Amino acid sequence: MSTSTGSATTGTGELPHAATAEGLPEATGADVRVRFCPSPTGTPHVGLVRTALFNWAWARHCGGSVVFRVEDTDAARDSQESMDAIVEALAWVGIDYDEGPGVGGPHAPYRQSERGDLYAEVARRLLDEGHAYASYSTPEEVEERHRAAGRDPKLGYDGFDRDLTPGQVRAFRDQGREPVLRVRMPDEDVVVDDLVRGEVVFPAGSVPDFVVVRANGQPLYPLVNPVDDAVMGITHVLRGEDLLSSTPRQVVLHRALVEMGYSRRVPRFGHLPLVLGEGNRKLSKRDPESDLFRHRERGLLPEGMVNYLGLLGWSIGPDRDVFTPAEMVAAFDARDIGANPARWDQKKAEAINGDHVRMLAPEVLLERLLPYLRAGGVLEGEPTEEQRRLLAAAVPLVQTRMAVLSEGPGMLGFLLVGDDALVVEDDAVASLRAEAAEVLDVSAAALVDLAEWDAVALEATLRAAVVDGLGVKPKLAFGPLRVAVTGRRVSPPLFESMELLGRASTLHRLAALRQRVS
RNA sequence: GCCCUCAUCGUCUAGCGGCCCAGGACACCGCUCUUUCACAGCGGCAGCACGGGUUCGAAUCCCGUUGGGGGCACCA
Numbered sequence: 001m002s003t004s005t006g007s008a009t010t011g012t013g014e015l016p017h018a019a020t021a022e023g024l025p026e027a028t029g030a031d032v033r034v035r036f037c038p039s040p041t042g043t044p045h046v047g048l049v050r051t052a053l054f055n056w057a058w059a060r061h062c063g064g065s066v067v068f069r070v071e072d073t074d075a076a077r078d079s080q081e082s083m084d085a086i087v088e089a090l091a092w093v094g095i096d097y098d099e100g101p102g103v104g105g106p107h108a109p110y111r112q113s114e115r116g117d118l119y120a121e122v123a124r125r126l127l128d129e130g131h132a133y134a135s136y137s138t139p140e141e142v143e144e145r146h147r148a149a150g151r152d153p154k155l156g157y158d159g160f161d162r163d164l165t166p167g168q169v170r171a172f173r174d175q176g177r178e179p180v181l182r183v184r185m186p187d188e189d190v191v192v193d194d195l196v197r198g199e200v201v202f203p204a205g206s207v208p209d210f211v212v213v214r215a216n217g218q219p220l221y222p223l224v225n226p227v228d229d230a231v232m233g234i235t236h237v238l239r240g241e242d243l244l245s246s247t248p249r250q251v252v253l254h255r256a257l258v259e260m261g262y263s264r265r266v267p268r269f270g271h272l273p274l275v276l277g278e279g280n281r282k283l284s285k286r287d288p289e290s291d292l293f294r295h296r297e298r299g300l301l302p303e304g305m306v307n308y309l310g311l312l313g314w315s316i317g318p319d320r321d322v323f324t325p326a327e328m329v330a331a332f333d334a335r336d337i338g339a340n341p342a343r344w345d346q347k348k349a350e351a352i353n354g355d356h357v358r359m360l361a362p363e364v365l366l367e368r369l370l371p372y373l374r375a376g377g378v379l380e381g382e383p384t385e386e387q388r389r390l391l392a393a394a395v396p397l398v399q400t401r402m403a404v405l406s407e408g409p410g411m412l413g414f415l416l417v418g419d420d421a422l423v424v425e426d427d428a429v430a431s432l433r434a435e436a437a438e439v440l441d442v443s444a445a446a447l448v449d450l451a452e453w454d455a456v457a458l459e460a461t462l463r464a465a466v467v468d469g470l471g472v473k474p475k476l477a478f479g480p481l482r483v484a485v486t487g488r489r490v491s492p493p494l495f496e497s498m499e500l501l502g503r504a505s506t507l508h509r510l511a512a513l514r515q516r517v518s
Numbered sequence: 519g520c521c522c523u524c525a526u527c528g529u530c531u532a533g534c535g536g537c538c539c540a541g542g543a544c545a546c547c548g549c550u551c552u553u554u555c556a557c558a559g560c561g562g563c564a565g566c567a568c569g570g571g572u573u574c575g576a577a578u579c580c581c582g583u584u585g586g587g588g589g590c591a592c593c594a
Contacts, residue, residue, distance in 0.1 A: 039594050074593065139591075152519055156590060180592055197523075206521050207590090214592045221594045245522050245589040273524080273587090280586065311530060311543090318532045319542040338531080340524050341587055348530065348544040358557080400557040411555095459553080467553095478553040490555040 024265040027235035032064030035234050036090075036097065037225065039071040040082040042285055044089035044292040046344070047240060047275045050309045054272060055238045056095045057310075057332040067232055068100030070111040073224055078113075089292050093302045094325055099232075107232045112224050119219035122227050122262065123181055123212065131256040132212065134179035135161040136172040156208040157182070181213035183222075183253055190248035195238070195270030196337045202248040210249050222246070226253045230263035238270045238334060241341075242282065247271075270334050273313045276343045289344045299372055299405025301360075304353030311352070312342040322355045354403035366395045369408040376409025378416045390415045393500055397492040414486040415500055419508045424487040424516070431489050432517060436480040439466055440514040443481055444507055453503050455495035462495075484513035 027033070034055040038048055059066045068090070072078040087102070099105025109115060126132040137160050143153040145160065162184065164172075172179070190202045212223035229237065247269055254266040277283035283290045295305060306325045310316070315338070316323050316331050323331075357365065369391075373379035383391060391412065398411040414422060446465035450457060466477040482494050485506060491497060498506045 037594095041594080071594065077593075135592095154519070154590075156520090200522070202521070211592050216592085218592085220592070225594085240588090241523070242588055243594095247522095271523085276587075282588075308530095313530090315531055321531080321543050340531095342531090343529060345529050345544070351544055354557095398556090401555060403556095463553090474553050482554060486554095488554090492555090494553055 026268055027064075028062065030063045031235060032059055032062040033067060033233050033235045034059040034064065034238065035067040035069050035229065035232065036095070037069040037071050037228070038086050039074060039077075040079060040086060041074070041077045042082055044086055045283070045285060045290045046292050046295070046309065047283055047290065048086075049089060049093060049095075049292055049305075050275060050312060051239055051272060052090065052095050053093065053306060053309050054314070054332075054334070054337065055236070056097075057329050058236060058238065058334045060329045061332045064235075065099065066095075066097040067105070067107070067234065068097040068103070068110065069228060069232070070101055070113075071221065071225065072111055072113045073219065073221060075113070085293070092292075092296065093306055107228075112228065115224070115228070116219070118231065119213075119224055119227060120217070122257070122260075123219060123223065125260055126183065126212070126256060127181060129256075129260060130184075131253075131259075132181050132183045133162060133209075134164075134169070135182040135209070135211070136164070136169075136177050136179045137161055157210070159209055162209070178215040180211045180215050182209045182211055183249070183256075185209050185249070185252055190251055192247050192251055192269060194244070194247075195236070195268055195334050196273075196339050197244075197271060200244070200247075202245075207248045212253075222249055223253070226250045226257065227262070229267055230254060230257040233263065234267050235265075236270065236334065237267045238272055238337075241271045241274050244271045270337060272337060273339055273341045275312055276341050280343070283344055287344075289346060295349075297375075297406065299407065300349065300353045301356050301368070301405070303359075304349070304356040307356065308349040308352045311348075312344075313338045313340075322352060324359075350403040357402060357405075358399060360399075362392070362396045362399060365399060366391050369395065369405055369412070372405045372408045373412065373416065376406070376413065378409045378413035383416075387416055390500055394492060394497075397496055401492070410488065411492060414488075414491070414497070419505050419512065422487050422509060422512075424483065424513065425489075428483040428487060428489045429516070432480055432483060433476060435470070435472055435476060437514060437517050438470060439472060439477055439480045440484060440510050440517070442466055442470060444510045444514070447503065447507060447510075450503070453499060455493075455499045458495040458498050480513065480517075481510070484509045 036052040036055055038052075056066055058064075070083065072083070090097070097103065099107065099110065101110045123132070127134065135157075137157070142156075142158055142160065145158055146153045146155050161179070161182070185207050186204070188204045190204075190207070192200045192202070194200050210222055211220060213219050228234075250269075251266055254263070257263050258265060275283045277287040277289055285291075288294060292305075300308075303324060306328065307321075307323055310323070310328050311321055314332070314336060315321070316328065360368070370379065370383070374381075379387070394412055394415055398408070401411060402408065417423075442465050443462055446461050447458075450461055462477070462481070463474070466472055467474055470477070478494055479489070481498075482491055483489065485494070485497055485501060486492075501509075
């Protein structure tokens, strides 16, 4: 879906912020540019998608642009499979983008592996213009110096190479050492005006000078990420809170980039609360709930996924929590993002999804169910005319009964498989009581010559024969029939199911169960 | 250890000084409907972490404590 709304002006026109730290007014409306920049490692993570969603919603709300950029600077871990999976994930949840790989745009290429020249140029200027310096210290040496001075060895880089004398440099070179490039952190506090947290102060000296280019010349994330954001004109960076502590470094680099003319202003940052998994830990790749495609297999709808993700750290308004992606875009304001971490709650995700299942037109639900029916082994390939007719009649009956699409095969399978292939579940058989045999006999007899084979007639006839005739309570009377016809204790409404199944199959299945209980 | 950050029902949250002895949703427990299960409806359980301030008045502002989370790489 490509969700652009006409109500894009709400909320952005009356921004209270006069200006960013750098003096330029904060971008608003169509000037807003956000980016989604995953590194293609592993399978798509719900946290990743949530971040993308918030950025996307903000840009679309404002009428701005979304840039998709690939941070593939780690050749060892990056893979094309992962890249494909990310593209697929975005498409699935309906997050579209205006610029990116496969789409193009004014700042192409959008893969960092193809932007090396730019990074090399920036690195050289950073060095030439004094924002960065060559650093020869190894981590071991830094630690050693801390230890020698009685400091905590884990303190981080100590600034040793900031002002090396020509003699020292010569000595290092003579040893055959190649330096890394380090950016010099200022000797004053760095203040970040975060969109969701307000002013965050990082005290001078608390953030060590950081490496941006390896000794072998390879540019690192702390360089390429801000450089691309600057060059691509990104105005807002919404990202996970785990990156908050690296923000002062980014801001310092951005300031240098502005000074060198690569961009006009430092982007506005907003740090989203983390999504937590079991045991209050950050949801990691190891947690099964973190796998987006696993939720798709489970049968969450993209609308349900977007809705639930939107609930994690944001609220569309008081007393409301079910909304469509379009409604989210219309209402989304990055300044309304909450700051406290949120736990992934599978039950709630599925409950929300159930609401979306119910919001679907039955024909649409039917189409969406097809892949799950195949995966569940009750359908092969395209449904036949007859199967389609059955499904069209049955889907409305199950629509209020399921929260996730993977429940489809269990609910509808009895209509699609042959009588002999019907699986009667063990717990369904176990639920049968003593009168089951008699109930099945009497029912079969009553149905053989039934004139009108429809739900109304079926109910009237069976009620008369079993409930009245045998004096069995409805609950006990219809249980065996349900098990016989659908193979399960829980199913769509019984008489409608029998009507759809037809007389021959119904009687066949009644007889089959009768035999089994004798 | 250092730096940052968060703090309302079990969970997600509304609340941005009086409308709140705190509202909604999920979960849970009842009841209604009912051929099962759902859906729907009704009702219930359950929370402002603690301590100081500020104020006529604090869930809302300030400070501290405690607790949770994140980050401290030549990964991203």
